[in-house]
Amino acid sequence: MNTLELARKRCSIRQYSDLPVEKDKLEYILEVARLAPSACNRQPWRFLIVTSEEGREKLHRTYAREWIKPVPLFIVICGDHEQSWKRPADGKDHLDTDAGIVMEHICLAAAEKDLGTCIICHFDAALLSVELNLPGSVEPVAIIPVGYPADPELFVKTAKMRKPMNEILVTF
Numbered sequence: 001m002n003t004l005e006l007a008r009k010r011c012s013i014r015q016y017s018d019l020p021v022e023k024d025k026l027e028y029i030l031e032v033a034r035l036a037p038s039a040c041n042r043q044p045w046r047f048l049i050v051t052s053e054e055g056r057e058k059l060h061r062t063y064a065r066e067w068i069k070p071v072p073l074f075i076v077i078c079g080d081h082e083q084s085w086k087r088p089a090d091g092k093d094h095l096d097t098d099a100g101i102v103m104e105h106i107c108l109a110a111a112e113k114d115l116g117t118c119i120i121c122h123f124d125a126a127l128l129s130v131e132l133n134l135p136g137s138v139e140p141v142a143i144i145p146v147g148y149p150a151d152p153e154l155f156v157k158t159a160k161m162r163k164p165m166n167e168i169l170v171t172f
Helices: 003-009 023-034 053-062 095-112 125-131
Strands: 045-050 073-080 138-147
Touching: 003 095, 023 045, 023 095, 045 053, 045 095, 053 073, 053 125, 073 095, 095 138, 125 138
Parallel strands: none
Antiparallel strands: 045 073, 073 138
16 A cells, blocks of 8 residues: 555544454554654654553543543553754744654554554543643643444545645645
8 A cells, every 4th residue: 555545544533343453563553653753853752552441441531432432542642842842943842743743653554554543632631641640741642542443444434525735735
């Protein structure tokens, strides 16, 4: 599968089976993530792998949606503001940019292995920090459920609603 085919396949899955994710597939996804670029190669991310019932309950307390209950595995993307690069001209922290890059690496690698994902950012970050006992400089950026779609056809059935090229392309 080439990159364009993979980008067309990847979509946000919100219906999961409870089948476990194989260890070799998780290791592959994490290796792809590890190789993601970051500003000045700071790699300010940390990945918290949640598979236990206790851990899943903690996540559910911060994002109480029923659709995540059957998900067997979550990757919580955290970023350390003490490690992230700040642009000297204005101090802009590139943590979110770096996290976004690594999140998409994770989602594409999962899709390649026929696993569904969804980047969840609408959660109670302060509560999640407490639940996971994160140090002050570490921010939970996103929760990514990883698992087999309840219906493998969801990769095909999920509509890609994207703006046409002429609405997003500007040439100077």
